[in-house]
Amino acid sequence: MIAADAQPGEGQRDLGDVQAEAPGPTVIVIAAIHGNEPAGVLAARQVIAALQAGSTRLCGGRVAGLVGNLGAMQAGVRGRVRDLNRAWTADQIAAVRAQHPDADDPEQAEQRALLGRLEDLFETARGPVVVLDLHTTSGGGPPFTVPPDTLAARRLGLALPFPLILGLLESVDGTVGEWVTRRGHTGLGVETGQHTDPQAVSLHAATIWRILHALGQIDAEPPEVAQAFAQVPADLPSVVVLAHRHGVTPGDGFHMRPGYAGFQRVRRGEVLAFDRAGPVVAPMTGRLLMPLYQQQGSDGFFVVRDVRRPWLVASSVLRRAGGHLLVRALGARMAEEELHFDRPPGAPARALLVLLGYRRQELDGQRLRAHRLQEPRRRPRRR
Numbered sequence: 001m002i003a004a005d006a007q008p009g010e011g012q013r014d015l016g017d018v019q020a021e022a023p024g025p026t027v028i029v030i031a032a033i034h035g036n037e038p039a040g041v042l043a044a045r046q047v048i049a050a051l052q053a054g055s056t057r058l059c060g061g062r063v064a065g066l067v068g069n070l071g072a073m074q075a076g077v078r079g080r081v082r083d084l085n086r087a088w089t090a091d092q093i094a095a096v097r098a099q100h101p102d103a104d105d106p107e108q109a110e111q112r113a114l115l116g117r118l119e120d121l122f123e124t125a126r127g128p129v130v131v132l133d134l135h136t137t138s139g140g141g142p143p144f145t146v147p148p149d150t151l152a153a154r155r156l157g158l159a160l161p162f163p164l165i166l167g168l169l170e171s172v173d174g175t176v177g178e179w180v181t182r183r184g185h186t187g188l189g190v191e192t193g194q195h196t197d198p199q200a201v202s203l204h205a206a207t208i209w210r211i212l213h214a215l216g217q218i219d220a221e222p223p224e225v226a227q228a229f230a231q232v233p234a235d236l237p238s239v240v241v242l243a244h245r246h247g248v249t250p251g252d253g254f255h256m257r258p259g260y261a262g263f264q265r266v267r268r269g270e271v272l273a274f275d276r277a278g279p280v281v282a283p284m285t286g287r288l289l290m291p292l293y294q295q296q297g298s299d300g301f302f303v304v305r306d307v308r309r310p311w312l313v314a315s316s317v318l319r320r321a322g323g324h325l326l327v328r329a330l331g332a333r334m335a336e337e338e339l340h341f342d343r344p345p346g347a348p349a350r351a352l353l354v355l356l357g358y359r360r361q362e363l364d365g366q367r368l369r370a371h372r373l374q375e376p377r378r379r380p381r382r383r
């Protein structure tokens with residue numbers, strides 16, 4: 001367990017900053033955007049301290065670590081009044097920018113400070129920018145990555161020996177990873193297990209090292225990376241896509257049947273849980289993700305399905321070839337960057353939307369709105 005006194009208590013947002021002489025990517029580690037998830041903070045400190053000490057040399061670019069929600073971390077809570085990882089929609093950011101700081105609620109004050117640091121790092125970058133958003137969960141389970149659905153984020157996620165989950169961010173608005181992507185950079189969310197498990201720290205540290213190596217910023221990974229990744233179960237899938245979310249509300253008496261673990265295979269019709277209405281069954285064959293065994297939370301469980309390699313290749317080829325023009329042939333109107341369907345599109349159109357990286361939003365059970373994130377822009381390196 002991570003002892004309480006091992007939690008950083010200096011009240012500093014900056015977790016360190018290392019710059020190489022040579023230009024290269026800027027990797028920004030955001031830790032504890034959920035204040036009760038200190039593992040990423042400890043990991044970022046470890047990696048940056050090792051780079052500063054020179055035991056591993058940074059041969060290009062920059063690495064900086066930031067605490068996401070400092071006040072919530074000091075209070076030991078996820079957020080003080082809100083979830084800071086749902087606050088990054090264009091409207092919410094515009095509201096913070098327009099408002100006087102005295103009017104900020106605790107999370108807006110955090111966001112204002114974080115925005116300032118992030119904009120500064122974006123502005124001074126001498127190469128591509130990658131933002132790693134480090135998380136842990138209350139329920140534990142195997143590690144996984146959650147990329148905003150761009151090919152660049154996918155590619156980065158595949159450098160890690162964790163399952164990559166496509167489509168999970170689709171139902172969530174306002175994550176920092178999505179904002180980073182809209183700003184033309186690459187974001188990647190990483191979950192490494194239970195909040196107080198020391199393995200979550202070593203997996204986060206190994207994640208940062210692996211990404212630095214994948215980006216060519218270090219020549220070799222320190223030996224603890226292989227040790228940490230050896231602890232990851234070998235039978236995990238490589239890429240999965242969200243197929244179903246079972247939402248729960250406090251009154252419905254939801255409880256999982258005991259013994260389910262993350263990524264465990266389930267069959268269609270299998271009884272997974274019970275609520276007031278009776279048994280809750282798996283609506284399709286797949287794998288179970290994040291079964292809810294705590295009292296709190298609005299996600300009962302998710303079912304994900306394995307994604308085969310040809311599907312990944314097809315989606316990559318289609319996106320590069322401008323395949324998004326195809327969806328217009330399926331009855332969509334294009335309005336600015338969004339697609340609008342006045343009637344629910346059929347299964348082939350939905351599959352195509354996922355393939356092309358569109359995030360869907362049901363409006364009233366009939367109409368559907370979809371938009372996709374743009375790939376990171378290529379920028380000339382500044383000297």
Ligand SMILES: [Zn+2]
Nearest residue numbers: 034037135136
């Ligand atoms: Zn989190």
